Amino acid sequence: MPLLTALVLLAFAANSLLCRWALSVYELDPLLFSSLRLGSGALTLTLLLTFSGRPALQWRDAFTGAALLTYALAFAYAYLALDTGVGAFILFATVQLSLLVVSHRQGKRLQGLTLFGVLMSFTGLVMLLLPGNELPDPGPSLLMLLSGLGWAAFVVLGKGSSQPLRDVQGAFVSASLLLLPLLVVWLFWFADPVTNGLKNALPWQGGLLALISGVLASGLGYWGWYRLLPSLGLQRAAQLQLLVPVLATLMGSLILAELPDLLSILAMLLIISGVFMALRLRKA
Secondary structure (H helix, E strand, O other), X not given: OHHHHHHHHHHHHHHHHHHHHHHHHOOOOHHHHHHHHHHHHHHHHHHHHHOXXXXXXXXXXXXXXXXXXXXXXXXXXXXXXXXXXXXXXXXXXXXXXXXXXXXXXXXXXXXXXXXHHHHHHHHHHHHHHOOOOOOXXXXXXXXXXXXXXXXXXXXXXXXXXXXXXXXHHHHHHHHHHHHHXXXXXXXXXXXXXXXXXXXXXXXXXXXXHHHHHHHHHHHHHHHHHHHHHHHHHHHHXXXXXXXXXXXXXXXXXXXXXXXXXXXXXXXXXXXXXXXXXXXXXXXO
């Protein structure tokens, strides 16, 4: 499973990069980005599922779909106003703490050097994402906190998944259906006339990035994540996700020429060391 874990974490980092790219560079509307992302992911997973069986929604999909939609929509709108580093810190801090609280309530407590490794990587995350940033506005910060809670709920609901492809497909389809009324209202409210409004709000480059995000980084990436969750557990899942900002920073430096400074490099080394310590000691 190490290869699948690495690919999933890379997909998460790519998702963050693609979202920032589409919204900030090409000014794609966040609702359209979320619609294309969730819709293309739902279509891809449905096509894959038809090869092994007939797709059918279940009542449980409404909860996973609502959690997924909460994460994706709040994430996109929060990044309209938040600095990238501050937004990522709020998101991953919320996910980390939420999953650790759930794990603690289930009787799985962090102790000794394992706890030290978690604190080390969390300190590195703060160093990586907050240097030089001003305090964020409360509105977008609350949106990003809500996004983190949505993702944490999506992870918790998928922990016991015995059919990862079916469960993720159901979540994406349900999220897309829940988003559809908002999209219809947006089209009538924003696009006047519809074609000109969409032309201005949907640059093809941003739309392409949203589709890549939906098909590869989200659809296939989350399917892989649901396959891993039963074996990882909530504590290890929470800890591994702290590597995502490091990977996103490296990808941003390669693709968007956002070169990290010395402090950022030291912070990334601290995160990697903390994750390695926590995971190795849990196996010992």
